[in-house]
Amino acid sequence: MPDLQFAVEGAEAMPYSATPLLALKLRIRNNDTSEQITSILLQSQIQIETPRRHYSPQEQERLLDLFGEPERWSQTLRNTLWTHATVNVPTFQGETCAELPVPCTFDFNVGATKYFHALEGGNVPLCLLFSGTVFYNDQERGVQIARIPWDKEARYKLPVEVWKNVMDAYYPNTAWLALRRDVFDRLHQYKMQSGLATWEEALEALLAASRKGAPA
Numbered sequence: 001m002p003d004l005q006f007a008v009e010g011a012e013a014m015p016y017s018a019t020p021l022l023a024l025k026l027r028i029r030n031n032d033t034s035e036q037i038t039s040i041l042l043q044s045q046i047q048i049e050t051p052r053r054h055y056s057p058q059e060q061e062r063l064l065d066l067f068g069e070p071e072r073w074s075q076t077l078r079n080t081l082w083t084h085a086t087v088n089v090p091t092f093q094g095e096t097c098a099e100l101p102v103p104c105t106f107d108f109n110v111g112a113t114k115y116f117h118a119l120e121g122g123n124v125p126l127c128l129l130f131s132g133t134v135f136y137n138d139q140e141r142g143v144q145i146a147r148i149p150w151d152k153e154a155r156y157k158l159p160v161e162v163w164k165n166v167m168d169a170y171y172p173n174t175a176w177l178a179l180r181r182d183v184f185d186r187l188h189q190y191k192m193q194s195g196l197a198t199w200e201e202a203l204e205a206l207l208a209a210s211r212k213g214a215p216a
Contacts, residue, residue, distance in 0.1 A: 003031040008156035013166045020104040020170045029095035038135040040089035045129040048080045052125035062118035082112045106176040116163045123157035
């Protein structure tokens with residue numbers, strides 16, 4: 001029966017995908033090097049281990065929305081679910097490498113997006129929890145099926161720059177913000193009534209009015 005070990009050896013943006021994807025480079029090793037792995041349907045829950053890094057004062061300020069005041073972080077800073085990812089690993093014997101495609105979003109209603117965007121640099125400590133199904137060839141019984149135990153995991157320090165490069169590639173000089181429909185309708189009406197050409201101009205006018213203390 002396969003006994004698989006996992007390690008993440010790198011990360012990079014996946015080119016030519018329709019949506020933002022980050023590729024984690026997985027090395028998968030079977031302890032029984034003579035055993036033929038037919039395929040693996042591999043699933044991973046990816047968590048951000050937020051307590052495992054240092055935060056600058058500027059980063060702490062940007063993370064108030066997620067974790068509150070830094071004085072409370074001993075209680076509020078906990079591992080955070082980032083996303084789930086799946087990949088089909090083809091046949092191999094001994095060990096192999098695979099790319100795990102990780103979906104990314106620039107939606108600031110998503111906590112992970114707020115977290116990544118708040119960081120100035122350094123690394124993001126990740127923990128990948130693996131599950132899934134292994135198809136392997138047994139010399140006596142033919143093709144067999146086994147489940148990947150839940151204790152299989154791997155840790156990786158993802159450079160913040162890699163995530164930012166993915167966002168810059170898909171949203172150059174742009175941030176994506178989802179609004180409630182009634183708020184959008186009001187903003188749209190304000191934009192039209194004010195004769196403003198772009199959403200940026202509408203928001204800049206509202207921010208300028210707010211700074212002056214005048215009603216928009």
